[in-house]
Amino acid sequence: MPVKNLRQTVQGLLPSLTPVRFVAEDGTPVAKPAPGYTEPAPEALREAYRRMVVGRRFDTQATALTKQGRLAVYPSSRGQEACQIGAVLALRPDDWLFPTYRDSVALVARGIDPLEVLTLLRGDWHCGYDPVATRVAPQCTPLATQVLHATGMAESLRRTGGDGVAMALVGDGATSEGDFHEALNFAAVFRAPVVFFVQNNKYAISVPLARQSAAPALAYKGIGHGMRSEQVDGNDLVAVLAVLTAAVEHARAGHGPVLVEAHTYRMDAHTNADDATRYRDAAEVERWSAADPVSRLETYLRARGALTDEDVAAVREEAEALATELRGGMNEESVPDLLALFDHVYAEPTPQLREQRALLAAELAEDAASPALDTEEN
């Protein structure tokens, strides 16, 4: 390849030197947004605002329910709402999303019943919603493994002649995993229509980014795989939505995969079981509070006359209604069907599983026949 073309190719793959930003932390528009991106229409931004407010209320409610013992665990994404909502709004309903355990807010924004989103964390089953109907893969727990599935799905979509796209959500820690790199490499080689969206929230549980990677930014992990890459201010919804929309359109048009890194911050601990004070100080968290994505978008839209007091009140009311409904649903005791443990290991249970199912059924029947026995004995 001639040097001139090579330089163009490399330039075309590299992310912009600083994260793409449309709106400053104080809610004012930046003087010169990065070229090549279009600001989303006001109506799209109003819709994004609505979903961010509702999403945050869902998140704080889920955290509260965990403290009350209603959820086994909850990994909060508070502070990452611009990423969560931007990802969902960049996709069409027939595109596929491959989320992690920290992406519950995105799932609610995608329209999945909040109770079904929380089935996993409530401990009723490993996945509560229908992945086929929603085109959302089960929330993935082993890091970066789902990035390969997104690549495979994208390759399926490409081969079946449609223009569907897959998007994989990952955190900063997961970019150290082998599966992340294998997925980027496969996707680039196959030119699969997939967008890899890294939410760099600065911590992998307790390990800070500097211990995770020496790259100038995680977005630079794309160039080695020959992949177009970008970095964006992850607390600026306008920028996130603009960049992800462009990335999705790039993939949809058959130009291959895109890696996008969003710089954001995990305001809460890793989960309710984690103590973030052991590895970061309050001043840092305070500093990021000033960059809050929800109030930033609100200030921006109000200043542009795209959001009124009535709008804000209506959105807050909607968020409260969702929280109330969620509390109601979660306070109802769920009674999982124990015999269902055997039903979906295989399409048809093996003879051994049928035996084991009968064994458990007999135990349950015995318990049902003498329900008071245990209490009397104790």
Add this chain to the structure above:
Amino acid sequence: MAKVTMAQALNTALRDALREDERVLVFGEDVGPLGGVFRITDGLTRDFGEQRCFDTPLAEAGIVGLAVGMAMGGFRPVVEMQFDAFAYPAFEQIASHVAKLRNRTRGRLALPMVIRIPYAGGIGGVEHHCDSSEAYYAHTPGLKVVTPATADDAYWLLRDAIADPDPVVFLEPKKLYWSKEDVNLERRGALPFGQAAIRRKGRDATVVAYGPSVPVALAAAEAAAADGIELEVVDLRTLVPFDDETVTASVHRTGRCLVVQEAQGFAGVGAEIAARVQERCFHSLAAPVLRVAGFDIPYPPPKLEHAHLPSVDRILDAVDRLQFSDAPDTRHLLKGTAA
């Protein structure tokens, strides 16, 4: 009926599956123009095109993870891991996703896919090319685990595996790739998927074997017959699902049982079989269930492997230990009946 090698039977099975079902895809390392290092995919790219049979980057977790996504997307991937020990990078994908996705989603997402793995030793292969890794997969709920011992089974079990609604780990005994046999590829002669085959009838003891150990067990049975001992040889064909019925019925008839496996014995499939047999056939057994297995060592270098692999002699020695000359001790039957 024609004499074909197991390698040819597998190649034909892939061809027929590609021809009959457009959702079937074959991919992996070197499976394209080269036809795979064992030539199992020979000519598939030429005859079906790059779209149906293709090379991937060299990354086993990537291959299996891609297959998961493609199966979710409606395809039926048949992927090749180049050698047994080279499949280990894919183990997380296999154990955490391939095996669990159906259960995780309560049946809404199935993964009809086949992971073909050339496995086991006896071919003079250097380190990492001869592992018997079946126990890892058989221990993982959600996977079906298959290993053929004949060319006919290689064809029909692979066809069954590709048509199966569940993920199948298909273990191909490397040392049998080039053994020639009569195979009827037009009409099904093989037993249904999940059923064990009785390869040789015998009244004195049951020898349970699978994959590469079946021909060794049959040779041992031939030798034992010369000494007047008739061994019944059961070929499991599928480790999961496990055919308790055929194994149990055979041991009930013979009263003695020997399990042969090439893999290291500790915590292996043979241990599971021995436990199942004694749980189900205790009152029919005239002797403890014995195992003939590889030693509990890393797979040996080529010049040493013969000492490790179960041999005809080692099987015959074990048959000798099945206590044919002892009268059963029935003292326990008298307990409590007489003062």
